[in-house]
Amino acid sequence: xxxxxxxxxxxxxxxxxxxxxxxxxxxxxxxxxxxxxxxxxxxxxxxxxxxxxxxxxxxxxxxxxxxxxxxxxxxxxxxxxxxxxxxxxxxxxxxxxxxxxxxxxxxxxxxxxxxxxxxxxxxxxxxxxxxxxxxxxxxxxxxxxxxxxxxxxxxxxxxxxxxxxxxxxxxxxxxxxxxxxxxxxxxxxxxxxxxxxxxxxxxxxxxxxxxxxxxxxxxxxxxxxxxxxxxxxxxxxxxxxxxxxxxxxxxxxxxxxxxxxxxxxxxxxxxxxxxxxxxxxxxxxxxxxxxxxxxxxxxxxxxxxxxxxxxxxxxxxxxxxxxxxxxxxxxxxxxxxxxxxxxxxxxxxxxxxxxxxxxxxxxxxxxxxxxxxxxxxxxxxxxxxxxxxxxxxxxxxxxxxxx
Amino acid sequence: xxxxxxxxxxxxxxxxxxxxxxxxxxxxxxxxxxxxxxxxxxxxxxxxxxxxxxxxxxxxxxxxxxxxxxxxxxxxxxxxxxxxxxxxxxxxxxxxxxxxxxxxxxxxxxxxxxxxxxxxxxxxxxxxxxxxxxxxxxxxxxxxxxxxxxxxxxxxxxxxxxxxxxxxxxxxxxxxxxxxxxxxxxxxxxxxxxxxxxxxxxxxxxxxxxxxxxxxxxxxxxxxxxxxxxxxxxxxxxxxxxxxxxxxxxxxxxxxxxxxxxxxxxxxxxxxxxxxxxxxxxxxx
Numbered sequence: 001x002x003x004x005x006x007x008x009x010x011x012x013x014x015x016x017x018x019x020x021x022x023x024x025x026x027x028x029x030x031x032x033x034x035x036x037x038x039x040x041x042x043x044x045x046x047x048x049x050x051x052x053x054x055x056x057x058x059x060x061x062x063x064x065x066x067x068x069x070x071x072x073x074x075x076x077x078x079x080x081x082x083x084x085x086x087x088x089x090x091x092x093x094x095x096x097x098x099x100x101x102x103x104x105x106x107x108x109x110x111x112x113x114x115x116x117x118x119x120x121x122x123x124x125x126x127x128x129x130x131x132x133x134x135x136x137x138x139x140x141x142x143x144x145x146x147x148x149x150x151x152x153x154x155x156x157x158x159x160x161x162x163x164x165x166x167x168x169x170x171x172x173x174x175x176x177x178x179x180x181x182x183x184x185x186x187x188x189x190x191x192x193x194x195x196x197x198x199x200x201x202x203x204x205x206x207x208x209x210x211x212x213x214x215x216x217x218x219x220x221x222x223x224x225x226x227x228x229x230x231x232x233x234x235x236x237x238x239x240x241x242x243x244x245x246x247x248x249x250x251x252x253x254x255x256x257x258x259x260x261x262x263x264x265x266x267x268x269x270x271x272x273x274x275x276x277x278x279x280x281x282x283x284x285x286x287x288x289x290x291x292x293x294x295x296x297x298x299x300x301x302x303x304x305x306x307x308x309x310x311x312x313x314x315x316x317x318x319x320x321x322x323x324x325x326x327x328x329x330x331x332x333x334x335x336x337x338x339x340x341x342x343x344x345x346x347x348x349x350x351x352x353x354x355x356x357x358x359x360x361x362x363x364x365x366x367x368x369x370x371x372x373x374x375x376x377x378x379x380x381x382x383x384x385x386x387x388x389x390x391x392x393x394x395x396x397x398x399x400x401x402x403x
Numbered sequence: 404x405x406x407x408x409x410x411x412x413x414x415x416x417x418x419x420x421x422x423x424x425x426x427x428x429x430x431x432x433x434x435x436x437x438x439x440x441x442x443x444x445x446x447x448x449x450x451x452x453x454x455x456x457x458x459x460x461x462x463x464x465x466x467x468x469x470x471x472x473x474x475x476x477x478x479x480x481x482x483x484x485x486x487x488x489x490x491x492x493x494x495x496x497x498x499x500x501x502x503x504x505x506x507x508x509x510x511x512x513x514x515x516x517x518x519x520x521x522x523x524x525x526x527x528x529x530x531x532x533x534x535x536x537x538x539x540x541x542x543x544x545x546x547x548x549x550x551x552x553x554x555x556x557x558x559x560x561x562x563x564x565x566x567x568x569x570x571x572x573x574x575x576x577x578x579x580x581x582x583x584x585x586x587x588x589x590x591x592x593x594x595x596x597x598x599x600x601x602x603x604x605x606x607x608x609x610x611x612x613x614x615x616x617x618x619x620x621x622x623x624x625x626x627x628x629x630x631x632x633x634x635x636x637x638x639x640x641x642x643x644x645x646x647x648x649x650x651x652x653x654x655x656x657x658x659x660x661x662x663x664x665x666x667x668x669x670x671x672x673x674x675x676x677x678x679x680x681x682x683x684x685x686x687x688x
Binding site for chain 1: 407408414514523525626670
């Protein structure tokens, strides 16, 4: 009996020891040569206001990785260079990242022009490129590029229909539409898609206007929209252009009955009183059901804190930050699943598998490696963006507001 | 498309006048430093944006009325302009080199603004932003009207000062022939310091007007360079009224172009007009 008690005690001690070792291994700091991931971001120049969002997201993700077990048990080192919002500089810096810094993996830069530059370099060196903010899917020709901004392969055809479905479902299908748009490439082609949708749905286009990106005076455009008196205004705006047009409309006492902005600066638009009920496109907002996606709630909390600390006026997670975080999730998932840093192995795996991200499940098996168009419609309601359509991602109880 | 309604056209012209006034106000200091000091001061735009951010900061954090910030910004920028001119004179910077040096200064000021206020958009919320009134069928926004009034007042005041005061005459004489002016007892160095101070203070005033009407981002300073340079060259270097009138011509032409044709044609207007002026009156610019 004594012997069996001793044996039992020894076994218990051994069991506890093994458990302790296992637990230690699970939280062990990653060791060995770091896995180097290289990218550029627009940290200065005209795109820097959004570039900083991607910088914060990358820092959060790399910290999260290193707090766990890194990648393949090795620590992760993120080398990020400032491309000054210049696509040509991004090209040079990606060359440097591959040939001088000898990075193991690449992460995409911010914005379509820079991503297109990075894609060319990645293709030359047969590296995979996961990227987060490429706006024109038809230009993504490289077979080892993987987009995480879930536009779908033909957003100009799909998204305007999502928007007009949202209006129709709320009983607000417009009869007359004004389409005014920046000639900035990633919004211009969407506006042309909206024109097609208007025609196909039998609505009347009462005015179509284009302006050059960088336009300062929106007074005449606002006056022409007011003069046309449409039921609905589609504004192909990027960044601050939406606010500038709203400012100009306010000055002539005009409030459009229903108004949509393609890619507005989220903070300034949500906070502008004249942007009440403005609509826009999104892939993520800070409310359920998005917050139920894996990692979303924790990321949102961290991002809110870091963005506030960085002095960013709008600290909420929306399309930019969500697409960025998804890109890191996709790269992480591919490396973890394949236990490899080999670009070809990773690319093959990504083409065949779906990845859980904070914006939903992403797939890369469609044209240009695009999957589903997950873009939804959001609206400024009481100074906050809330998703209103489709119902599967709408905030609980949220519907289109018109007053 | 059919012809626009009269009210649409009139509203657009008014909007062009207001924008043109801002072109003129921005161009005023630039024109004076180019014409009278022989300095092509690219940093003028960066200084205007620095003033806009200071106005934003003083109003948002310091709760000071945006117009009252002029009482701080104008003297501070005058002193800054004097200091800049002292450095330029000390190192005998030529007109061409002034272009390079002030471009460098622009980049430094942009980086400074970005490090303090970040690259994100900043909007000055003040009572002026929403203030407007109706004149017949025309809507008149208060901040833009204020810009027009300031541009007119400053342009005419400087024109009168240059034309009718001894200091003004001395400045024109020094620009015309420095050594002869010196021989007649004109203190060119002191005048240059004062003029540089005035030009930089004018950038400060333009900056406050920008803050009242526009959302701010550091890189936006570059968006004004082309059209304001066109206004300055069309208006004539060193002529206080020139940039204002040329600016209004450009602003109205842009607005009418936007109303009658596609708004995307508007950016071509300023340079087309400049080329036209150079062809018709080559010695004007």
